[in-house]
Amino acid sequence: MRIHFKIVSFCLLMCFILPFHLSLASESQPEVNIEAERMGHYLRYSNELVPWYHLAAIDQYERNIRQVRTDLPKPDGPISIIFPSHDWSGLLNPDPTDTEPNSIAFFGGSGLDGNGDGIADLNDVGDILMTMSAHLSLYGPAEEDFKAALWHYYKREQTVNQIATIAKLYKHFETIELDEHVFPIPKGYDYSYRGTWGSSRGWGGRRIHEGTDIFAGYGVPVVATSYGVIEVMGWNEYGGWRVGIRDNHNTYHYFAHLAYFDKGIKEGDVVKPGTLLGTVGSSGYGKEGTSGKFPPHLHYGVYKYNGKTEWAFDPYPALMNWERQKR
Structure with a gap:
C-alpha cells in the first residue's frame, strides 16, 4: 500500500514538474529570425558575378507581388521566388514535374541542383536560388548587366526598375531589414x-x-x-x-x-x-x-x-x- 502511494505521488509530482520544465525549455529557445535566415541563403548562393543584394531584391519583389495577387500562391517560406514549371523542367519536357538534372538539361530547362542532393526540386530553397544565380551569372554584376538579366526574365520595364530599386536600397544600407516608417510631418509641428x-x-x-x-x-x-x-x-x-x-x-x-x-x-x-x-x-x-x-x-x-x-x-x-x- 505504501509503495502504491509513493508511485502515485511520484507520478503526480512529475505531472507538475515536466510541463513546467518543457515550458522553460521552449521559452529558452530563441525565435527564428526570418531575415537572418534569408540573408544566409542569399550569401550562400551569391558569387563574384551575382552579389547577394541582387538575389535578395528579386526575392523581395516576388514576395511583394505574391502578397497582393490572387493568381499567385501566398508566400509561405523563407524564399518567395517562383519558377514556372515549363521553364524549370523544359518547354518540351513530357514530365513538367521532372527533378532529374540531366533530363531537365536535355529539354532545355533551367532547374538546377543547388544543395547537392542529386535532384532539382522546384520547391527547394537551394535549388531555386542556385537556378536564379546561374541565370544572373550569364550577364554580370554591374547594374546594367543586372537590368538586362531582369528584362530577359520578366520582360517588363516597370518590374526591372522596381527590382533595381530594391537592390540599390539593399546595397546602400547593407541589410534587408528596411521596414521602418514615420509620419511625413515631424513631431513638434501643428497639422x-x-x-x-x-x-x-x-x-x-x-x-x-x-x-x-x-x-x-x-x-x-x-x-x-x-x-x-x-x-x-x-x-x-x-x-x-x-x-x-x-x-x-x-x-x-x-x-x-x-x-x-x-x-x-x-x-x-x-x-x-x-x-x-x-x-x-x-x-x-x-x-x-x-x-x-x-x-x-x-x-x-x-x-x-x-x-x-x-x-x-x-x-x-x-x-x-x-x-x-x-x-
Whole structure:
C-alpha cells in the first residue's frame, strides 16, 4: 500500500514538474529570425558575378507581388521566388514535374541542383536560388548587366526598375531589414488631417482623390516616410512641386503641393525615414509655379505595383499608425 502511494505521488509530482520544465525549455529557445535566415541563403548562393543584394531584391519583389495577387500562391517560406514549371523542367519536357538534372538539361530547362542532393526540386530553397544565380551569372554584376538579366526574365520595364530599386536600397544600407516608417510631418509641428480617400475632385476633369491631405502651415517640413529611392522630382500640373519615392515593398510614395524642395536631394538619391524632402506649400493646379489656389497642405498618396499594374490605395490607416508610433 505504501509503495502504491509513493508511485502515485511520484507520478503526480512529475505531472507538475515536466510541463513546467518543457515550458522553460521552449521559452529558452530563441525565435527564428526570418531575415537572418534569408540573408544566409542569399550569401550562400551569391558569387563574384551575382552579389547577394541582387538575389535578395528579386526575392523581395516576388514576395511583394505574391502578397497582393490572387493568381499567385501566398508566400509561405523563407524564399518567395517562383519558377514556372515549363521553364524549370523544359518547354518540351513530357514530365513538367521532372527533378532529374540531366533530363531537365536535355529539354532545355533551367532547374538546377543547388544543395547537392542529386535532384532539382522546384520547391527547394537551394535549388531555386542556385537556378536564379546561374541565370544572373550569364550577364554580370554591374547594374546594367543586372537590368538586362531582369528584362530577359520578366520582360517588363516597370518590374526591372522596381527590382533595381530594391537592390540599390539593399546595397546602400547593407541589410534587408528596411521596414521602418514615420509620419511625413515631424513631431513638434501643428497639422490636421482626416480620411479624404475617394472624395471628388473637379480641377482638370472629374476624378477621385487618391490620397490624404495633411493641412499644415507654409514652411512646415515634409519628410520621407520610408526607405526608398527618389524616382521623380519636379513640377506636376496637378500636384505642383512634388516628390515620388519608390520603396522596397513595390510601393510608390507621392508627396505633392510642396513649396520648396530640400537642396540636398535629387532624383536617384536614396532616402530613409525622416529624410527632409521639402516644405508644405500650395503649389499646383496650373502651369509651373502656380500657387495659392487652395490652403497649404501636403497631399500624400501611395500606389502599389503588383507586377502587372500599379494602383492607388488609401494611406489613411498607415498614417494613423505612424502617427501613434511617434507619440
